[in-house]
Amino acid sequence: MAAAGRGDAGADPASNPGTVAVCFCESTPLLWRAGDVRTARQTGVVGTLMGSLARQPRQNCRLGRPLELLREEARLLADAGRAVLLSSSRPKSTGAANPELVKQHQEQMDQSYSEQSQLAQQDKKAVLLRVMADKKQGSNQSDQALQERLLALDHGFTFPRTAMAVQLNTARAGMSYGPEELRFLAADSLSPRDERQEARYRVFRDLRRRGFYLTTGGKFGGDYLVYPGDPLRFHAHFIAICLPMDEALSLCDLLALSRLGANVKKTVLLCSPGAEPEEVLYTSLQWSGMV
Amino acid sequence: MAESNTSVSCSSDNFYSELLSPSELFAARSRSHKIPARGQKEFLPDGSARQRERLQQSLEEHWSLISEERVERLGALVKGEWIPSKNVVVLKSPAGKFWQTMGFSEHGKQLLLPEEALYLMECGSVQVFLHDLPLSIQEGYEMFLSKDTVNLQQYQVRHAAERRECRGALPLRLVPHKAAVSSLKVFSHLKRLGYVVSRFDRSTVPSHYERQLNLPPERDGHGRQLKRKRSRSPSSQLPDGQGGVAGESLEMRGGETKSQRANPEDGAAGLSEPEAERMVEDVPVPSGVPERRWWVEGGADLPQSPTRPRHRGWVWETITLPDLGAHRCQPALAAPDPSLLPGRLSVGVCAMEPWLRRLNLRPERLSRRERERERSRYRRDVNDDREVRHCRSWAEYHELRRRRRNRHGRRNRPEHLWEGKVTPLLQPGQHTTAGDVLDKIGVVGASRLLDGAAGLEDSEGWKISFDVFQPDTVAEFKKSSPGKPYSRLCVCSFEGPVPDLRVLKQLAFQSGDVPVTFAVVDHGDISFYCFKDFQLPTDTSH
Numbered sequence A: 001m002a003a004a005g006r007g008d009a010g011a012d013p014a015s016n017p018g019t020v021a022v023c024f025c026e027s028t029p030l031l032w033r034a035g036d037v038r039t040a041r042q043t044g045v046v047g048t049l050m051g052s053l054a055r056q057p058r059q060n061c062r063l064g065r066p067l068e069l070l071r072e073e074a075r076l077l078a079d080a081g082r083a084v085l086l087s088s089s090r091p092k093s094t095g096a097a098n099p100e101l102v103k104q105h106q107e108q109m110d111q112s113y114s115e116q117s118q119l120a121q122q123d124k125k126a127v128l129l130r131v132m133a134d135k136k137q138g139s140n141q142s143d144q145a146l147q148e149r150l151l152a153l154d155h156g157f158t159f160p161r162t163a164m165a166v167q168l169n170t171a172r173a174g175m176s177y178g179p180e181e182l183r184f185l186a187a188d189s190l191s192p193r194d195e196r197q198e199a200r201y202r203v204f205r206d207l208r209r210r211g212f213y214l215t216t217g218g219k220f221g222g223d224y225l226v227y228p229g230d231p232l233r234f235h236a237h238f239i240a241i242c243l244p245m246d247e248a249l250s251l252c253d254l255l256a257l258s259r260l261g262a263n264v265k266k267t268v269l270l271c272s273p274g275a276e277p278e279e280v281l282y283t284s285l286q287w288s289g290m291v
Numbered sequence B: 001m002a003e004s005n006t007s008v009s010c011s012s013d014n015f016y017s018e019l020l021s022p023s024e025l026f027a028a029r030s031r032s033h034k035i036p037a038r039g040q041k042e043f044l045p046d047g048s049a050r051q052r053e054r055l056q057q058s059l060e061e062h063w064s065l066i067s068e069e070r071v072e073r074l075g076a077l078v079k080g081e082w083i084p085s086k087n088v089v090v091l092k093s094p095a096g097k098f099w100q101t102m103g104f105s106e107h108g109k110q111l112l113l114p115e116e117a118l119y120l121m122e123c124g125s126v127q128v129f130l131h132d133l134p135l136s137i138q139e140g141y142e143m144f145l146s147k148d149t150v151n152l153q154q155y156q157v158r159h160a161a162e163r164r165e166c167r168g169a170l171p172l173r174l175v176p177h178k179a180a181v182s183s184l185k186v187f188s189h190l191k192r193l194g195y196v197v198s199r200f201d202r203s204t205v206p207s208h209y210e211r212q213l214n215l216p217p218e219r220d221g222h223g224r225q226l227k228r229k230r231s232r233s234p235s236s237q238l239p240d241g242q243g244g245v246a247g248e249s250l251e252m253r254g255g256e257t258k259s260q261r262a263n264p265e266d267g268a269a270g271l272s273e274p275e276a277e278r279m280v281e282d283v284p285v286p287s288g289v290p291e292r293r294w295w296v297e298g299g300a301d302l303p304q305s306p307t308r309p310r311h312r313g314w315v316w317e318t319i320t321l322p323d324l325g326a327h328r329c330q331p332a333l334a335a336p337d338p339s340l341l342p343g344r345l346s347v348g349v350c351a352m353e354p355w356l357r358r359l360n361l362r363p364e365r366l367s368r369r370e371r372e373r374e375r376s377r378y379r380r381d382v383n384d385d386r387e388v389r390h391c392r393s394w395a396e397y398h399e400l401r402r403r404r405r406n407r408h409g410r411r412n413r414p415e416h417l418w419e420g421k422v423t424p425l426l427q428p429g430q431h432t433t434a435g436d437v438l439d440k441i442g443v444v445g446a447s448r449l450l451d452g453a454a455g456l457e458d459s460e461g462w463k464i465s466f467d468v469f470q471p472d473t474v475a476e477f478k479k480s481s482p483g484k485p486y487s488r489l490c491v492c493s494f495e496g497p498v499p500d501l502r503v504l505k506q507l508a509f510q511s512g513d514v515p516v517t518f519a520v521v522d523h524g525d526i527s528f529y530c531f532k533d534f535q536l537p538t539d540t541s542h
Helices: A034-042 A071-079 A099-134 A140-156 A195-209 A251-263 B002-007 B010-016 B022-030 B049-067 B114-122 B137-144 B152-166 B179-192 B208-213 B218-232 B247-260 B265-270 B273-282 B353-358 B368-377 B386-390 B394-412 B434-441 B471-476 B501-511
Strands: A020-025 A028-031 A048-051 A064-068 A083-089 A165-168 A181-184 A213-216 A224-227 A238-242 A267-273 A280-285 B070-073 B078-083 B088-091 B104-106 B109-112 B126-130 B196-199 B466-469 B487-493 B516-522 B525-530
Touching: A020 A034, A020 A071, A020 B137, A028 A034, A028 A071, A034 A064, A034 B049, A064 B049, A064 B137, A071 A083, A071 A195, A099 A140, A099 A165, A099 B022, A165 B022, A195 A213, A195 A224, A195 A238, A195 A267, A195 A280, A238 A251, A251 A267, A251 A280, B022 B070, B078 B114, B088 B114, B088 B126, B109 B114, B114 B126, B114 B137, B114 B179, B126 B137, B179 B196, B179 B466, B179 B487, B179 B516, B179 B525, B196 B471, B386 B394, B501 B516
Parallel strands: A020 A083, A238 A267, B078 B126, B487 B516
Antiparallel strands: A020 A028, A028 A064, A048 A064, A083 A181, A165 B070, A213 A224, A224 A238, A267 A280, B078 B088, B088 B109, B104 B109, B196 B466, B466 B487, B516 B525
16 A cells, blocks of 8 residues: 555645656656656656657667656756655665565456456457358358357366466556655755756746747757757757856857857857846857858 | 555545556557657747647657556566565576576576666566565666665766765765666667677776787686587586576576486586686685585676676786795785685695795805805806996896997097087987887877776776677677677766766776777767777878
């Protein structure tokens, strides 16, 4: 009863509609449930999928859950009151088997087996009946044989246990081992550690507010890639580089950045938080040839 | 499912919402494995209905892919159990095909490292249990990559934390521990592409000296011998000397192995005498196997090594040989570690006294005549020369000789050339080729990546994590003798510093003759970089 162990269910914010459970693995914020990933996307939080795709695990083009969030994304969700930050610590003692839960799990497996066995039988019967219907015009003898097989199916059908389908849960399910201690983290665990992080967050929040979608931009030498619409359908327009207002940038770096931006057909955006709490100043750099 | 839902309040329904019902499970057996293609992206949202429709369609496809749960046939799943204290997964049913490239065996059990177990869980090949209950992948991440487990990742985490602390940035509490997740991402990324990835073990890299001598790798020899014997006597596949089962042969020969295990002496008899002896000499042996007379690599490593006990190598830096002839020699040599001795053999403290008595330790005494003769043998004792006595090394002595020769030769040189402030750079007769001359007048000498790397101490936080083997070698890949990796990987992050020359040299030295690749993790993105040693060509044609 992992869920019950967490105490009063009514006070459990993880189950409020519209909030997502952000689970920290080490310090990486992860979303595990498909519903959460979807909810986050609705608020413009894209994140990066990092797991293998259930349907085709051995490829890197399309990945699956968990969804890794940027710190800024997790903080944005938390600040909007839409995230519950969870950290699971592993039980200190190695613990012992919970016989009740094990029994429950076994019962579920048995029940699942018997239901699947029935389904398999029905399935097979349906196939035979269809064949019979198709062969209505055929000889009586083969019809006879099919009838016999149908009867045999009713009596001696065995569904091997190894053929039973089982689910490998992606997100934590209630039934698995142990009241895993879920610790609720205070939102300030995401607060910035230095000026740069603060700048990153303020830029993220501002661009998000303006309706842009953001993903990580390390490959392009920047902090974020800025998309005009959902990254699933649109190309990024900007490479955002977050700098505190008073930080100097060497000319060489500037040239390298704008040159790189030009090569990938994107505009480099220098973003600095202004004096006002909500203010962010943007400078766009574009390479232009001298005429 | 019904019971659990009633006993748990309904508000936590969404903890269960991703559990499939038996009918859904049954239906999932025939679901498609195709991934929908992603169409061309567009430049700007124009608010048109067509665009909205396409976005909606893409998103729907995306959600259906994302929300799909893994469903496997029970018979196709390998069962494993998580052992928190050891941070490994023990397989409870025979391993599948993956055993060729992953896992290791110890004490007759098949084990998986945490990152391997996670990858295989994600592939739907292994179901891991803890206390008879299956673990979800989320729980796998949270438990296997936990901070209080001693493993590779934790090592990295610790060092990364120290490194950041050294830079005086922040208190430790706030430092992000991302290394385990990053390592896992790199590991899975490469595994999904088909590479064989194993943890880097420094002792498997042949030393510079071994490489210079071009010694054939001894381990391969062992492997081959064993393999040959294996076909005849299956019992010789129990390599760890603990009744264990040789890794790669278990699935095919599991039954056979069991039936033959009772007769372990066969294996020893199968070996020819010198071979058996060599193995005994070469390879230290685990304790507690009194009935066995042959030993195979890796055994003695098991108790200490938390990582894969694939080979053992001698780390000469840590081995010191006692100087028995020295005056202040220990009266006795300590007893060898019993874990390194074959069973039945007990070796106590070795008293030096009787051995030393056999040595002639008396100082040499010569009569006067003998001394005369000795002296006359060398017309002039070099040691009489005071300048020579000042030399502290051969290099200095050679230098002295060179100086003397030069002084001698200088008499023939024209004064106007050699006695001024500016003298010729080259001496007559010394350099004969253009290349030599260019070399002599070069201001900046060429340097190779490995120059001076041997003496460098390990840099904090930088560590090679994985050996990577190319996918096309999988068919012939053997865990017992993996051969030379295609590359070695160092996992780092965009948030950390760029490796400096010192780190490059040190990692290149650790890696031996295999290139080191840096896997830079930026959240979901992984970029691979490597630094290449490059020698500028010298033009000597004119």
